[in-house]
Amino acid sequence: MTTKEKxxxxxxxxxxxxxxxAVSIRDICGEVGIKESTLYYHFKNKExxxxxxxxxxxxxxxxxxxxxxxxxxxxxxxxxxxxxxNTKIMDTYMMDNYLFDPFCNLMIRLMMIExxxxxxxxxxxxxxxxxxxxxxxxxxxxxxxxxxxxxESQAEQIVRQYHAYMTMLTFKYLLNGELTEKRKKAYVKxxxxxxxxxxx
Amino acid sequence: MTTKEKxxxxxxxxxxxxxxxAVSIRDICGEVGIKESTLYYHFKNKExxxxxxxxxxxxxxxxxxxxxxxxxxxxxxxxxxxxxxNTKIMDTYMMDNYLFDPFCNLMIRLMMIExxxxxxxxxxxxxxxxxxxxxxxxxxxxxxxxxxxxxESQAEQIVRQYHAYMTMLTFKYLLNGELTEKRKKAYVKxxxxxxxxxxx
Amino acid sequence: MTTKEKxxxxxxxxxxxxxxxAVSIRDICGEVGIKESTLYYHFKNKExxxxxxxxxxxxxxxxxxxxxxxxxxxxxxxxxxxxxxNTKIMDTYMMDNYLFDPFCNLMIRLMMIExxxxxxxxxxxxxxxxxxxxxxxxxxxxxxxxxxxxxESQAEQIVRQYHAYMTMLTFKYLLNGELTEKRKKAYVKxxxxxxxxxxx
Amino acid sequence: MTTKEKxxxxxxxxxxxxxxxAVSIRDICGEVGIKESTLYYHFKNKExxxxxxxxxxxxxxxxxxxxxxxxxxxxxxxxxxxxxxNTKIMDTYMMDNYLFDPFCNLMIRLMMIExxxxxxxxxxxxxxxxxxxxxxxxxxxxxxxxxxxxxESQAEQIVRQYHAYMTMLTFKYLLNGELTEKRKKAYVKxxxxxxxxxxx
DNA sequence: TATGAATGAGGTTTCATTCAT
DNA sequence: CATGAATGAAACCTCATTCAT
Numbered sequence: 001m002t003t004k005e006k007x008x009x010x011x012x013x014x015x016x017x018x019x020x021x022a023v024s025i026r027d028i029c030g031e032v033g034i035k036e037s038t039l040y041y042h043f044k045n046k047e048x049x050x051x052x053x054x055x056x057x058x059x060x061x062x063x064x065x066x067x068x069x070x071x072x073x074x075x076x077x078x079x080x081x082x083x084x085x086n087t088k089i090m091d092t093y094m095m096d097n098y099l100f101d102p103f104c105n106l107m108i109r110l111m112m113i114e115x116x117x118x119x120x121x122x123x124x125x126x127x128x129x130x131x132x133x134x135x136x137x138x139x140x141x142x143x144x145x146x147x148x149x150x151x152e153s154q155a156e157q158i159v160r161q162y163h164a165y166m167t168m169l170t171f172k173y174l175l176n177g178e179l180t181e182k183r184k185k186a187y188v189k190x191x192x193x194x195x196x197x198x199x200x
Numbered sequence: 201m202t203t204k205e206k207x208x209x210x211x212x213x214x215x216x217x218x219x220x221x222a223v224s225i226r227d228i229c230g231e232v233g234i235k236e237s238t239l240y241y242h243f244k245n246k247e248x249x250x251x252x253x254x255x256x257x258x259x260x261x262x263x264x265x266x267x268x269x270x271x272x273x274x275x276x277x278x279x280x281x282x283x284x285x286n287t288k289i290m291d292t293y294m295m296d297n298y299l300f301d302p303f304c305n306l307m308i309r310l311m312m313i314e315x316x317x318x319x320x321x322x323x324x325x326x327x328x329x330x331x332x333x334x335x336x337x338x339x340x341x342x343x344x345x346x347x348x349x350x351x352e353s354q355a356e357q358i359v360r361q362y363h364a365y366m367t368m369l370t371f372k373y374l375l376n377g378e379l380t381e382k383r384k385k386a387y388v389k390x391x392x393x394x395x396x397x398x399x400x
Numbered sequence: 401m402t403t404k405e406k407x408x409x410x411x412x413x414x415x416x417x418x419x420x421x422a423v424s425i426r427d428i429c430g431e432v433g434i435k436e437s438t439l440y441y442h443f444k445n446k447e448x449x450x451x452x453x454x455x456x457x458x459x460x461x462x463x464x465x466x467x468x469x470x471x472x473x474x475x476x477x478x479x480x481x482x483x484x485x486n487t488k489i490m491d492t493y494m495m496d497n498y499l500f501d502p503f504c505n506l507m508i509r510l511m512m513i514e515x516x517x518x519x520x521x522x523x524x525x526x527x528x529x530x531x532x533x534x535x536x537x538x539x540x541x542x543x544x545x546x547x548x549x550x551x552e553s554q555a556e557q558i559v560r561q562y563h564a565y566m567t568m569l570t571f572k573y574l575l576n577g578e579l580t581e582k583r584k585k586a587y588v589k590x591x592x593x594x595x596x597x598x599x600x
Numbered sequence: 601m602t603t604k605e606k607x608x609x610x611x612x613x614x615x616x617x618x619x620x621x622a623v624s625i626r627d628i629c630g631e632v633g634i635k636e637s638t639l640y641y642h643f644k645n646k647e648x649x650x651x652x653x654x655x656x657x658x659x660x661x662x663x664x665x666x667x668x669x670x671x672x673x674x675x676x677x678x679x680x681x682x683x684x685x686n687t688k689i690m691d692t693y694m695m696d697n698y699l700f701d702p703f704c705n706l707m708i709r710l711m712m713i714e715x716x717x718x719x720x721x722x723x724x725x726x727x728x729x730x731x732x733x734x735x736x737x738x739x740x741x742x743x744x745x746x747x748x749x750x751x752e753s754q755a756e757q758i759v760r761q762y763h764a765y766m767t768m769l770t771f772k773y774l775l776n777g778e779l780t781e782k783r784k785k786a787y788v789k790x791x792x793x794x795x796x797x798x799x800x
Numbered sequence: 801t802a803t804g805a806a807t808g809a810g811g812t813t814t815c816a817t818t819c820a821t
Numbered sequence: 822c823a824t825g826a827a828t829g830a831a832a833c834c835t836c837a838t839t840c841a842t
Binding site for chain 5: 823824825826827828829830831832833834835836837838839840841842
């Protein structure tokens with residue numbers, strides 16, 4: 001890790017726990033192991049750190065979404081390919097690379113904190129927490145409907161139920177205090193129950 | 201409003217928007233219209249303001265919960281009394297006196313921000329955002345089941361669906377940026393759709 | 401004790417331990433058990449407390465000195481009366497009513513602290529710690545010389561020795577940290593050894 | 601002088617006159633000619649200044665004591681060498697480098713003020729004002745006794761007289777108000793009289 | 801006598817930032 | 822790349838004091 005990366009890593013950890021304003025340049029530099037003046041070689045000012053984090057997060061999200069689109073547009077060569085694709089979307093793109101990804105999880109926390117007084121962050125928060133996931137679930141269930149796995153007419157209702165349940169689980173387990181292994185496990189269990197039709 | 205009440209009122213507004221640490225005593229006093237030294241006549245220190253807000257919130261919540269218990273224990277004198285009781289719980293206790301109540305809504309926002317580095321607040325946040333509402337929904341649907349309105353065997357599943365959906369709606373509309381009339385209306389509309397069976 | 405006396409009592413204890421400036425009106429009132437505004441009924445301001453203490457101390461000292469003069473001027477009715485008088489001066493006026501007297505001891509400590517930047521207190525400190533005691537010892541040994549107990553020619557030298565030794569003992573035992581029983585005893589022992597010719 | 605040294609220099613002057621608590625960071629910085637924030641680059645906090653002064657003083661004292669030990673252990677090459685050594689100890693180590701040394705004199709004043717509520721400083725005060733000097737005088741007179749200059753049996757008594765007299769003179773002239781040339785001269789005169797047998 | 805409420809001034813300390821080296 | 826030294830602004834808080842009640 002370069003010094004710049006180290007600064008960003010330390011910053012997101014601290015920002016996501018105490019909020020942007022409550023973290024001082026001193027705090028960050030102390031943890032990174034550099035002097036305050038050194039930080040200003042790598043970043044224009046404090047806000048520049050936050051901006052860089054937001055850019056990095058947006059890039060990450062855009063990457064994820066484009067991957068999902070690729071899967072979506074892949075020709076259905078084999079029967080039931082969509083099952084594999086759906087599983088991959090849920091496991092890889094929603095969980096491993098988003099909600100469970102250390103950087104993303106911390107960024108979501110930071111957005112939860114900052115959204116109340118920062119319109120740009122609020123918009124990003126709404127997009128990544130509500131709009132994007134809803135669209136992804138919609139894609140999944142439309143595909144399932146097109147295969148006849150579920151009735152077309154029920155697709156939207158099911159999407160709503162899934163989205164609501166997944167959203168609630170995310171806030172309850174992944175954005176509630178420290179992200180412990182215990183909370184992760186409880187989350188995964190409830191998601192599996194949901195997938196297996198034990199809940200809805 | 202006494203000076204002390206004014207301070208608490210201004211404080212919860214500011215804390216809930218920018219977070220406890222990001223708000224200065226100067227900010228609060230400037231808005232209240234007093235000198236900083238005056239604030240220290242009413243509060244021991246900055247933390248004491250936060251503590252007082254938490255105490256006030258806990259008292260409010262305890263009041264709500266005890267009212268719900270009273271309704272619960274009231275003898276069923278008239279047929280369908282429970283319908284009225286259920287409506288009262290949802291409208292009065294969950295919405296008017298909790299999620300829409302200005303003080304409570306701001307306290308929830310504050311808890312959302314502070315829970316990441318304050319275990320006491322985190323526990324209160326989990327209780328009031330997840331545990332208490334779940335228990336309340338459970339009460340409602342158990343009563344409905346006891347009246348034969350819904351099958352006993354489905355009660356728990358329905359509770360889960362309701363709880364998930366209501367929770368998601370709360371985060372999406374009532375805890376997302378400023379609490380505008382527009383967001384309130386959107387929330388109410390979706391809740392009504394949910395109640396009328398248009399969603400689940 | 402009246403409230404005014406209580407205030408003075410608490411004040412001298414605190415002033416003598418931490419110095420005048422380091423003690424706040426709040427500290428004093430907290431210990432006395434009154435509100436700050438109440439103190440201003442009894443004293444014009446903070447300095448007025450100090451002034452009152454100094455006046456009280458001066459009165460006490462003047463009382464002691466006038467008593468010593470009375471003894472001094474009493475006709476020698478009985479043989480060896482002076483021995484009793486000398487003992488009384490040393491035990492009663494130098495120790496019981498001055499160095500060991502709680503108020504006086506605390507006032508001396510306060511003067512030790514404040515003398516470095518307060519000329520009035522410095523003058524009082526020099527008078528009560530060096531000049532007055534020297535004169536008292538001189539009186540004692542002149543009387544002894546007039547009785548032939550010691551040679552007239554040695555009186556002054558002896559006075560100097562006594563004064564130096566007593567002064568050193570006072571600073572070493574009575575004005576060094578807290579005035580504990582242990583330090584008092586050590587002081588008395590050395591004074592007795594001195595009186596009995598075991599030292600000089 | 602570096603900025604740090606300047607701060608310490610100004611601090612000891614102010615602390616020794618008005619006491620640690622009565623001197624503000626603002627006072628010190630105003631005199632040094634720096635901003636308050638600059639001071640905090642050099643010292644962790646206000647107490648850190650005091651601690652640094654105490655460390656510097658202890659180092660100074662340790663240096664003096666080790667020099668005295670060196671003289672003590674030097675072989676007696678010439679007759680009467682000890683006279684020269686004794687004079688050096690009195691003039692150089694007790695006066696020039698200790699009681700008259702500006703830093704040490706101020707530190708003693710500071711200790712006089714602070715000892716009443718700071719046990720660490722009290723212990724240092726007792727050591728440097730009573731214990732160390734006594735041991736030094738003892739060394740001098742034991743050497744004189746070993747040379748036959750004074751009877752061995754009287755050594756201890758003489759030490760006590762000297763120690764008492766020197767201690768009293770120190771408090772009377774060097775630790776009483778401002779350290780003026782007049783007070784220094786009066787002190788030196790009495791010490792010389794003492795040395796020449798005019799007093800004891 | 802005593803208090804509640806207020807305040808201007810000033811206390812210690814931390815903040816983000818700059819700039820020469 | 823990194824640091825040492827500095828700073829103006831602002832943070833939290835305490836100070837002695839006042840005044841109406």
